[in-house]
Amino acid sequence: MVKSSFSFDITSEISPGNGARARTGRITTPHGVIETPAFIPVGTKATVKSVLPESMKDLGAQAILANAYHLYLQPGADILEEAGGLSTFMNWTGPTFTDSGGFQVLSLGVGFKKVLAMDATTFRRDDVIAHNKERLAHVDDDGVTFKSHLDGSMHRFTPEVSMQVQHKIGADIIFAFDECTTLHNTRGYQEGAIERTSAWATRCLDEHYKLTQERVKSPYQALFGVIQGAQYEDLRRMAAKDLGFKQSSGISFDGFGIGGALDKGALGQIVGWVNEELPREKPKHLLGIGAPEDLFVGVEAGIDTFDCVLASRIARTSAVYTRTGRFNISNATYKRQFVPIDDSCDCYTCTHYTRAYLHHLFRGKEILAATLATIHNERFIVGLVDQMRHSLRDGTFVELKEEFMAHYTFKPVAGH
Numbered sequence: 001m002v003k004s005s006f007s008f009d010i011t012s013e014i015s016p017g018n019g020a021r022a023r024t025g026r027i028t029t030p031h032g033v034i035e036t037p038a039f040i041p042v043g044t045k046a047t048v049k050s051v052l053p054e055s056m057k058d059l060g061a062q063a064i065l066a067n068a069y070h071l072y073l074q075p076g077a078d079i080l081e082e083a084g085g086l087s088t089f090m091n092w093t094g095p096t097f098t099d100s101g102g103f104q105v106l107s108l109g110v111g112f113k114k115v116l117a118m119d120a121t122t123f124r125r126d127d128v129i130a131h132n133k134e135r136l137a138h139v140d141d142d143g144v145t146f147k148s149h150l151d152g153s154m155h156r157f158t159p160e161v162s163m164q165v166q167h168k169i170g171a172d173i174i175f176a177f178d179e180c181t182t183l184h185n186t187r188g189y190q191e192g193a194i195e196r197t198s199a200w201a202t203r204c205l206d207e208h209y210k211l212t213q214e215r216v217k218s219p220y221q222a223l224f225g226v227i228q229g230a231q232y233e234d235l236r237r238m239a240a241k242d243l244g245f246k247q248s249s250g251i252s253f254d255g256f257g258i259g260g261a262l263d264k265g266a267l268g269q270i271v272g273w274v275n276e277e278l279p280r281e282k283p284k285h286l287l288g289i290g291a292p293e294d295l296f297v298g299v300e301a302g303i304d305t306f307d308c309v310l311a312s313r314i315a316r317t318s319a320v321y322t323r324t325g326r327f328n329i330s331n332a333t334y335k336r337q338f339v340p341i342d343d344s345c346d347c348y349t350c351t352h353y354t355r356a357y358l359h360h361l362f363r364g365k366e367i368l369a370a371t372l373a374t375i376h377n378e379r380f381i382v383g384l385v386d387q388m389r390h391s392l393r394d395g396t397f398v399e400l401k402e403e404f405m406a407h408y409t410f411k412p413v414a415g416h
């Protein structure tokens with residue numbers, strides 16, 4: 001197995017206080033390098049909605065994360081393989097990730113709300129399902145059977161199928177197939193899910209090893225294990241110890257994703273527990289987290305990469321980020337504001353267009369609105385994590401965090 005094309009080097013380690021270990025590093029993949037910490041924008045179906053890959057590169061994105069579940073259903077993993085892999089198919093020259101599809105199979109299938117940050121104080125039960133939604137996914141010890149959200153056809157994902165699909169898609173970093181639970185599940189169910197995820201992790205390593213041997217001419221793909229365990233310290237630590245040092249077919253995970261139900265208030269604590277158990281020298285990815293305040297918490301706790309759909313999703317509903325908080329640019333207030341969205345932002349949108357113009361595009365339902373707002377929001381988040389990286393290098397992370405938090409308002413925007 002040729003692994004020399006994938007590596008992770010820690011370039012500096014800093015303790016910003018409270019025992020946490022933030023670090024900077026470099027992930028090397030066959031398609032290029034990612035300087036960490038880094039925010040990885042999401043292109044679920046091999047496109048960051050409404051934005052050219054070239055624009056993503058211009059705004060500083062170092063990699064793109066697509067989703068194996070969506071690409072498996074449409075256009076099919078075979079098409080991506082025939083095209084020469086995800087990066088060639090979508091004309092993205094940099095590194096790529098694919099999420100295994102575990103979350104989507106379960107969330108779309110069961111009809112969960114599409115957020116991982118949930119409120120732990122609400123009641124718990126195991127048949128949690130969004131109101132008026134048919135249950136479309138069933139988990140057993142071998143895998144998940146689910147109905148396509150596109151055409152209702154029946155499919156089955158097992159750890160082996162997920163590895164086969166992700167090998168065909170050909171991203172540089174792929175994730176093990178896990179069972180993603182919610183904060184609503186009972187403690188007993190969480191324990192069962194941890195056991196299943198552990199058994200599935202072993203099967204992912206075995207299948208990944210086999211496929212890597214068979215596909216010697218393909219660029220090496222790094223496999224990350226996914227740590228579950230919801231809000232329970234003992235389960236999180238147990239899962240991290242187990243997957244952190246798991247070996248099968250003579251290989252171990254190249255890095256780790258921290259996933260599943262994350263209570264926003266306990267985010268730093270949960271990441272801290274997990275990182276204390278995982279091997280220090282391997283990269284850590286926080287799945288589905290991307291709100292500015294959470295990114296600071298994640299970086300502080302030692303996370304190397306993040307992905308989240310939030311920046312682009314809210315952009316399409318006219319919500320934009322600024323240093324002082326998020327606002328909705330389609331509100332009447334902005335009709336005559338002939339200034340950039342954020343005058344400290346260096347993105348293409350802010351250097352060429354005004355709030356008044358974006359307000360007009362959103363009000364007129366013009367598709368350019370989505371493009372310009374997405375460029376700004378993605379730049380804002382990518383740039384914020386870049387700033388965190390630079391501040392870790394020059395020892396000013398704590399000052400950056402304090403300054404950002406002092407000006408950023410967390411008041412939720414109406415309608416979001």
Ligand SMILES: [Zn+2]
Binds near residue numbers: 351
């Ligand atoms: Zn901007």
